[in-house]
Each structure stands twice: as C-alpha cells, then as structure tokens.
Amino acid sequence: MLAVVAGCGSSETTTTGEPGTTGTTASGTTDTTESTGPVKVVVAQGVDPTTMDPHQQRETPTVNVLLHIYDPLLERDGQDPTKFNGVLATGWTQVDPTTVEFKLQTGVTFSGGEPFDAECVKYNVDRLLGLLPGTEPALLAYQFGPIEGAEVVDAETVLIKTKAPDPLILGRMALLYMIPTGSVDADPEALMSEPNGTGPYNLVEWDRNNQVVLEAKADYFRGAPTVDELVFRTISEASTRLAEIQVGNVDIITNVPPENAAEVSSQGNAEVKEVPSSRVAAIWLDTLGDPILAKKEVRQALNYAVDVDTITQEVMSGYGLPVATIVPPYWVGYNPDMKPYAHDPAKAKELLAAAGYPDGFETEMLLPRGRYLLAEEVAQAIAADLAEVGVQVKLDAVEFGVFAEATQARQIPGMFYAAWGEPFFNPGGMLEVAVKSGTDGFSWFDNPEIDALIDKALSTVGDEHVKGLQEVEKAIYDDPPFIFLFAQKDLYGVSNRLDWSPRSDEWIILYGATVK
Amino acid sequence: MGRYLLRRVLQSLIVIILLTMIVFVIARLSGNPVDLMLPMGASAAQRAQLTQDLGLDQPWPVQYVKFIGKAVQGDFGQSLRFRAPAMELVLERLPATAKLALVSLILAIAAGIPLGILAAIRYRRAGDYIVTTGVTLGQAMPSFWLGIMLILVFGVQLGWLPVSGDEGLSSLILPAITLSIVPLVTIAKVTRSSMIGTLPQDFVRTAESKGLPWGNVVRRHALRNALIPVITVIGVLLGGLLSGAVITEQIFAWPGIGSLTIQSINARDFPVVQAVTLITSTIVVGANLLVDLSYSLLDPRIRRS
Numbered sequence: 001m002l003a004v005v006a007g008c009g010s011s012e013t014t015t016t017g018e019p020g021t022t023g024t025t026a027s028g029t030t031d032t033t034e035s036t037g038p039v040k041v042v043v044a045q046g047v048d049p050t051t052m053d054p055h056q057q058r059e060t061p062t063v064n065v066l067l068h069i070y071d072p073l074l075e076r077d078g079q080d081p082t083k084f085n086g087v088l089a090t091g092w093t094q095v096d097p098t099t100v101e102f103k104l105q106t107g108v109t110f111s112g113g114e115p116f117d118a119e120c121v122k123y124n125v126d127r128l129l130g131l132l133p134g135t136e137p138a139l140l141a142y143q144f145g146p147i148e149g150a151e152v153v154d155a156e157t158v159l160i161k162t163k164a165p166d167p168l169i170l171g172r173m174a175l176l177y178m179i180p181t182g183s184v185d186a187d188p189e190a191l192m193s194e195p196n197g198t199g200p201y202n203l204v205e206w207d208r209n210n211q212v213v214l215e216a217k218a219d220y221f222r223g224a225p226t227v228d229e230l231v232f233r234t235i236s237e238a239s240t241r242l243a244e245i246q247v248g249n250v251d252i253i254t255n256v257p258p259e260n261a262a263e264v265s266s267q268g269n270a271e272v273k274e275v276p277s278s279r280v281a282a283i284w285l286d287t288l289g290d291p292i293l294a295k296k297e298v299r300q301a302l303n304y305a306v307d308v309d310t311i312t313q314e315v316m317s318g319y320g321l322p323v324a325t326i327v328p329p330y331w332v333g334y335n336p337d338m339k340p341y342a343h344d345p346a347k348a349k350e351l352l353a354a355a356g357y358p359d360g361f362e363t364e365m366l367l368p369r370g371r372y373l374l375a376e377e378v379a380q381a382i383a384a385d386l387a388e389v390g391v392q393v394k395l396d397a398v399e400f401g402v403f404a405e406a407t408q409a410r411q412i413p414g415m416f417y418a419a420w421g422e423p424f425f426n427p428g429g430m431l432e433v434a435v436k437s438g439t440d441g442f443s444w445f446d447n448p449e450i451d452a453l454i455d456k457a458l459s460t461v462g463d464e465h466v467k468g469l470q471e472v473e474k475a476i477y478d479d480p481p482f483i484f485l486f487a488q489k490d491l492y493g494v495s496n497r498l499d500w501s502p503r504s505d506e507w508i509i510l511y512g513a514t515v516k
Numbered sequence: 517m518g519r520y521l522l523r524r525v526l527q528s529l530i531v532i533i534l535l536t537m538i539v540f541v542i543a544r545l546s547g548n549p550v551d552l553m554l555p556m557g558a559s560a561a562q563r564a565q566l567t568q569d570l571g572l573d574q575p576w577p578v579q580y581v582k583f584i585g586k587a588v589q590g591d592f593g594q595s596l597r598f599r600a601p602a603m604e605l606v607l608e609r610l611p612a613t614a615k616l617a618l619v620s621l622i623l624a625i626a627a628g629i630p631l632g633i634l635a636a637i638r639y640r641r642a643g644d645y646i647v648t649t650g651v652t653l654g655q656a657m658p659s660f661w662l663g664i665m666l667i668l669v670f671g672v673q674l675g676w677l678p679v680s681g682d683e684g685l686s687s688l689i690l691p692a693i694t695l696s697i698v699p700l701v702t703i704a705k706v707t708r709s710s711m712i713g714t715l716p717q718d719f720v721r722t723a724e725s726k727g728l729p730w731g732n733v734v735r736r737h738a739l740r741n742a743l744i745p746v747i748t749v750i751g752v753l754l755g756g757l758l759s760g761a762v763i764t765e766q767i768f769a770w771p772g773i774g775s776l777t778i779q780s781i782n783a784r785d786f787p788v789v790q791a792v793t794l795i796t797s798t799i800v801v802g803a804n805l806l807v808d809l810s811y812s813l814l815d816p817r818i819r820r821s
Binding site: 050051056058189192207208209235236399401402407408441 | 552675778
C-alpha cells in the first residue's frame with residue numbers, strides 16, 4: 001500500500017511539466033479560462049455518436065454533435081417548443097393542407113464548397129426516403145412516414161408535400177439536417193466518418209468512444225460562433241461525469257441524478273439547471289389481456305389511488321410535473337381546462353367495489369431498470385399507494401434490453417412503467433402508437449370512439465388540430481388507457497463560466513452560447 | 517517437443533472456438549438489438565426489415581457458421597451501432613487497454629514483490645501483520661469503489677490528477693492504481709508464501725552461515741528461487757487485468773476495449789462483442805500457452821508427461 005502512494009507522488013511531478021491545454025488540466029480550472037487563447041467548451045455525454053451522417057442516426061447524443069456541423073431548414077425554439085425559427089429557411093407557409101412552401105437562404109455553401117439551394121433540399125428528402133434510384137430509406141426515415149416528397153419551384157423556393165394533412169410537418173423538417181447534393185451517390189457511406197455540412201463547426205477529430213473535437217467556422221453564414229472549440233467527451237459512468245463537472249473540466253453534463261444535484265455545485269464551478277422535458281411517464285395498463293384492467297371503473301380507481309403530487313414532490317424532489325393525461329402545458333394540444341385526477345383513496349375503493357373488486361386484486365408491473373428518471377423509486381411509491389386501496393402490485397424490475405424485448409413481443413404482465421419521449425411536443429405520436437387500437441404498435445387499448453377522435457385530430461392542421469387533440473384528451477381522461485403520472489424534468493450540470501440554457505428537447509445547441 | 521507444442525496449440529484453438537460459441541449464444545439469449553434500435557412502438561414490418569438487414573432472421577447455427585466462415589477470412593462483421601467494421605473498432609481501442617494493463621502490471625510487480633518479501637522476512641512480526649492486513653483490505657475493496665474514491669480524493673478534493681479520459685501520463689495514474697490492486701495483492705501473497713517456504717531451506721542457511729550479508733542472501737539466493745511461482749501467477753493475472761479493465765475503463769472513461777465492451781453489450785452490438793471476446797480470449801489463452809511452454813523449457817519432466 002505504501003508503494004502505491006509513492007508511485008502516485010513520483011508521477012505527479014511529471015504532470016506539472018505537461019503542456020497545459022486550456023481549461024482541461026485538473027488544477028487550472030478557473031484561472032486558465034481568463035487567458036486569451038481560443039474559447040473551448042466541453043460537453044460530456046454517456047454514449048458516443050454513432051455516425052457523422054445526419055440521416056443515418058436515431059440517438060440524441062449523435063444529434064447533439066451533428067447539429068453543430070449540419071443545419072436544418074428550421075429549428076425548434078429553445079424557450080417555447082411549439083414554435084420554430086428559420087435556419088436554412090427564411091420563412092414558410094402552409095399553402096394547402098398537404099403542402100408547405102419554404103423560402104431558402106441564398107449564398108450558403110457547404111464546408112466542401114457545394115452550394116445550398118432548393119435542389120439540395122429535394123436531394124435530402126429523396127435520399128432520406130429512399131427515392132434515389134437503387135437506394136433504401138435512411139435510418140431517420142421512420143420520423144418522416146407521412147412525407148411524400150419535395151418539389152423545386154425555383155432555386156430559393158421548395159415545396160414539401162405530405163400524403164395527407166400532417167400537423168407535425170414542421171417538427172419533422174426540423175429533424176432533417178442538410179447534406180450536399182450528390183454527396184452519397186457514389187458511396188452511400190461517404191459521410192459516415194467525414195461530415196460535410198453548412199453548420200457553424202467543422203469536424204477536427206473523432207476518436208471513437210473517447211471524444212469528438214469540432215472547430216468553429218469563421219465564415220458561418222449566421223455569424224462565427226463565439227465558442228472556438230467544441231469537444232464532446234464520452235463518459236459513460238454517471239459518477240465520473242459528476243466529478244468532472246465539479247472540478248470544472250467539463251462544461252455541460254446531462255441526466256444529473258436528482259439525489260446528486262447538490263454535489264454539482266459543491267466546488268463552486270458549476271450549477272444545476274432544470275428544464276421540463278419532452279418525456280411523459282405513465283403506467284400502461286393491459287386492457288386487452290387482463291379482464292380486470294379491461295374495466296373502465298378499475299382504471300379510473302387506479303388513477304384516483306395514486307398520489308402523483310406527493311410522488312413528484314417527495315420521491316422526485318420536485319423534478320416531475322403532474323399532468324392531467326399525457327399532455328404537459330408546453331405541448332401543442334394542451335387543454336387548460338383539464339386537471340389531474342385528485343388523490344382520493346375513498347373514491348378509488350368505491351369504484352373498485354362498483355366494478356366487483358371491493359377487496360382489490362393482485363397484479364404485476366414490469367419496469368426497466370436505470371432507464372427513466374427514478375423509475376424504481378416512483379414505482380415503489382405507486383405500489384404503496386395502490387396497496388392502500390387493496391391492489392397488490394408485484395414489481396418486476398428488469399434491464400432495459402429485456403424490457404424492450406418483452407414489450408415488443410407484447411408479453412407484458414398487467415401493467416408496465418415507461419416514459420414516452422415525444423420529439424414533436426405534440427401528443428399525436430403517442431396517441432397514434434400507444435392509444436389507438438392495434439397490436440402492431442405500443443397500445444394495449446381499444447376504444448373505437450377514441451380511435452375516431454384521434455384520426456380526426458391527426459388529419460387536420462392548425463386550430464382544428466389543436467381542438468381535436470383537446471377532445472381526445474378529455475376522452476382518455478374518462479376512459480384511461482394509463483395511470484397518468486407526470487412530465488419528467490431534465491437536470492443538467494452547467495459550468496458557471498458558460499452562458500447557456502438547456503432545452504426541453506434534450507438537444508444541446510451551443511451556437512449562440514457564450515463564455516464569461 | 518514438436519508434438520507437445522502442436523497438441524498445446526490445438527488445445528488452445530479449441531478453447532478459443534468454444535469461447536466464441538458460448539459468447540455467441542449468451543449474447544443472443546440476453547436480448548435483441550432490433551428492439552433497442554427501433555423507437556417504442558415501431559411496427560412489425562419495420563422490425564422484420566431491420567432484423568433481416570442485420571442478418572438476425574436466420575437460425576443461430578446458420579448465423580454462427582457464417583460468422584466463423586467470414587472470421588477465418590478476417591471479416592468480423594459490421595458493428596450494428598456504428599455500422600463500421602467490428603474488428604477495426606476493437607483494434608483501434610486495444611493500445612489504450614494494453615497501455616493501462618501494462619502500467620498496472622508493472623505497478624503491481626514493483627509494489628507486490630517488495631511487500632511480499634517484507635512480510636516474509638518479518639514473518640509473524642509487525643511488518644508481516646501490516647502487509648497481510650493491507651493485502652486483505654486491498655482484496656476486499658471492489659475496484660469500482662476504489663476508483664470512485666480515488667477520483668473524489670485526488671481528482672475532486674485535492675485536484676492533483678485528472679478525473680477521467682486520456683490526456684497523457686497524468687491521466688494514467690488513477691486508473692492504473694485501481695487496476696493494479698488485484699494483481700498486486702496476488703503477487704504480494706504468492707511472493708510472501710514462496711519466500712516463507714524458501715528462507716528456511718538449507719542452501720539459504722548455508723549462504724547465511726558463510727557470513728554473506730543478509731540482504732545479499734535474501735536477494736541473490738532466496739528470492740531467485742522463490743520467484744518461479746510468482747512468474748507463473750503473473751501469466752495467469754493477465755486475464756484478470758483484461759477483465760478488470762472493463763470496470764476500471766468504465767469509471768475513468770478510459771477509451772479502451774473495456775468501455776467498448778460495456779457499450780456494446782448494452783446496445784446488444786453482437787459483432788463487436790464477438791470481436792472483443794475473440795481478441796481477449798486469444799490474448800489470455802496465448803499468454804497461458806506461453807507460460808506453459810516456458811515451463812517445459814525449464815523443466816523437461818513436463819514435456820514427457
């Protein structure tokens with residue numbers, strides 16, 4: 001043991017002689033940032049990006065890197081997620097229920113010198129949907145199902161056509177990052193490790209499973225970024241990310257566990273910032289296979305039995321926002337008249353008795369371990385609440401891979417816990433897949449009237465669409481497919497020197513951020 | 517000697533093939549990458565398409581034979597997550613792990629042997645008890661706990677050393693210490709017991725009675741003989757270093773094959789898991805083979821048996 005300490009001391013002398021890269025050595029955290037060298041920001045994520053091709057990916061950590069290299073036509077607003085701001089588009093109009101016209105920026109070029117124009121937008125849509133000769137849809141195409149194609153009007157005007165009226169069209173287009181015309185014709189994998197975008201940064205180095213280094217483009221068309229160098233480090237261990245933000249080696253960490261929130265600021269280098277997320281937690285009820293849960297009164301009773309307010313306050317330390325159904329206030333289609341089920345065990349017992357179960361019943365809940373914010377603690381609190389009205393729930397916590405396989409194979413016990421991420425800030429996707437009847441998706445529910453309401457809401461755009469969603473919300477409140485819970489809040493550790501706010505869509509956009 | 521060598525090499529090959537088979541089956545039993553790659557509520561058609569694209573629609577034996585057939589030609593398949601050659605990903609990461617394992621082993625030898633000697637020459641006295649207690653504590657410490665403690669003390673509280681990543685020599689210190697504990701403990705224990713067995717032997721007493729300085733007796737006469745079992749155990753420890761690297765690399769975000777293994781298992785990235793297994797099992801089996809062969813060079817009796 002003695003020798004271990006000695007070995008440590010002798011090597012320490014070698015560290016002091018090491019050339020100091022700005023702000024990365026453990027000792028020089030606050031003083032080095034005041035030097036006049038290039039401004040560098042380090043983001044720590046749990047997993048590595050999977051590719052540098054923006055059409056062939058599905059994971060947020062990958063998007064967070066790529067959105068600095070590529071640009072979309074438009075971007076979701078950081079403050080109000082139901083609004084959009086133009087990036088490569090200067091404006092857009094819904095010319096008819098199935099067509100949106102985009103006006104484009106002129107004079108923008110890719111890092112490789114290729115021009116950006118309407119033809120390029122069409123190329124991107126064709127490539128994504130697999131409409132280019134001899135190609136298949138790209139990985140990201142699953143978000144673009146309703147899109148029929150793009151039509152070039154002139155160099156700076158393009159039409160995006162959908163097969164039917166699509167209320168989510170703008171949100172979809174915000175996911176499409178533009179690659180140069182013809183860039184993947186000769187080699188479909190040309191962009192996998194060598195990106196080429198119009199965005200504010202260029203790739204310098206991608207050391208797989210370790211880090212991605214980006215450098216600012218001085219001639220970026222929206223103005224050069226103030227952060228010169230952007231580093232995305234892969235640190236899969238949560239406690240290590242926490243230690244790195246404490247000492248100030250990294251500037252942003254994601255998914256801070258609520259129980260560790262206080263530690264982030266313990267060294268005075270960083271603080272916790274919270275933001276309501278696009279993830280809504282609920283307990284899915286097997287209304288198709290379980291004769292007890294098929295009864296509406298039973299499902300209402302379960303909703304009355306669970307004390308969501310106390311759970312979000314006590315178990316989640318306030319990092320959850322109770323919702324009436326599945327629509328938080330900052331989503332499209334939020335119905336301000338709806339209030340969450342009250343916590344009323346007496347009423348729950350009454351309803352259970354009316355349904356023929358005065359003494360309750362036994363059931364089982366499947367939940368994925370380590371996937372959703374405090375899921376195991378929340379599930380235990382819910383089980384305790386349900387036990388009070390006589391419903392005995394056996395918790396079955398499994399690794400996420402096992403959970404995913406069980407739900408896809410539709411082999412679930414009476415209920416399961418999940419938090420649904422809805423990138424469009426619109427309940428449409430969840431209603432379509434997790435509420436509407438059909439065994440192809442994620443729904444264990446069948447109510448033809450609600451199906452019709454969902455179809456109506458999702459086949460309209462504008463105000464009619466919003467009204468339709470509000471009607472659906474009322475209907476599923478009365479005939480609940482779930483035990484309704486809360487919208488999660490996301491916790492970030494952000495260094496004090498960085499002026500940046502987290503977004504509800506989990507995207508980390510550092511263009512526009514400044515370092516003090 | 518030629519036949520013995522051939523037999524041992526063949527045995528090693530069979531072990532490696534069996535290992536790939538076991539990992540192949542266990543990986544597939546543990547879950548399906550398709551369910552993890554598709555969003556919640558993807559349609560059955562999307563799942564079928566992706567399953568087919570990834571070649572997972574065929575029966576396991578067919579998949580395995582195809583895997584072996586291609587592996588023999590040097591093609592270990594594409595990573596399902598990165599869509600890049602699996603073996604390339606593993607080999608890219610191998611130097612980082614090799615560096616960490618080597619430094620840890622050197623640390624373990626440099627500290628373990630002196631500690632073992634110290635305990636032996638102070639047998640059943642204070643020095644022995646201190647070393648033995650320390651070694652037992654070291655053995656009882658889970659490496660993830662030790663790693664996090666080292667980070668909190670030297671990285672966060674004192675700020676002397678980097679918390680994680682690979683930014684040169686200083687980054688190597690904490691993970692190397694963490695990884696060296698298990699082999700250090702083993703080496704110290706083996707050295708101690710081997711020295712305890714050697715010190716009372718006649719040739720040591722003779723050397724001592726000739727009036728040679730005590731330090732010389734220990735170093736040149738006792739230690740040389742006592743080291744043979746220690747060298748054996750170092751060969752065996754290599755496997756432990758590689759498996760220990762999985763946890764250590766995860767904690768320190770060290771970009772080696774250990775952290776790649778965890779990510780690949782979580783994503784059910786079968787080709788990468790298979791490539792990692794193949795590489796590590798080849799290294800471990802190869803190291804053991806070399807140790808065995810070195811015995812037979814030293815001791816002719818083993819060759820004949």
